[in-house]
Amino acid sequence: NAGVTQTPKFQVLKTGQSMTLQCAQDMNHEYMSWYRQDPGMGLRLIHYSVGAGITDQGEVPNGYNVSRSTTEDFPLRLLSAAPSQTSVYFCASREGLAGPYNEQFFGPGTRLTVL
């Protein structure tokens, strides 16, 4: 199993450009999520999905869109990039919806810079 994969690893955008960060998992996990990691602020949840066709907002959803058409894929779209979206983005997946035994598996991250 490849686990959770993310592409690209690095990306530089200009303000106003749009792009999609890709995330895929091959573990048949129901739950997938996107976080951003910023110095001093830790990991903050952007959007999450509890299954194909179902998504919901996390703590910092503004400026981002998601969709979940398949169990495997959970792309994150930046509609009009802003410098405040410069961050490292992590995708994660989990087998169950919740529970004290459920481990969340993370992708390697995408480092995004918006100029």
Next chain:
Amino acid sequence: AQRVTQPEKLLSVFKGAPVELKCNYSYSGSPELFWYVQYSRQRLQLLLRHISRESIKGFTADLNKGETSFHLKKPFAQEEDSAMYYCALGGSNFGNEKLTFGTGTRLTIIP
């Protein structure tokens, strides 16, 4: 609302000395606590769960509901423990699938 507080952004400890990384939480239901670790150039990964009451790489963490804490401890620090540590909170409330992370503590072990 669920909240996780890690009061120390940075923590430096000498090799062989005890380590304690603090984590406090706020949650109205029955909490589910985890510690995740990110070593240099590696993915974030689960270190331990409160429910398992296990020792992983010499680390332990006890859930103290009275003090709403889940501090991570190790009696003798090793150089390979240098990493970023995140405390994370899930919960038993219906419909609560989200995992909330603290701001993290960067642990540096001094040789």
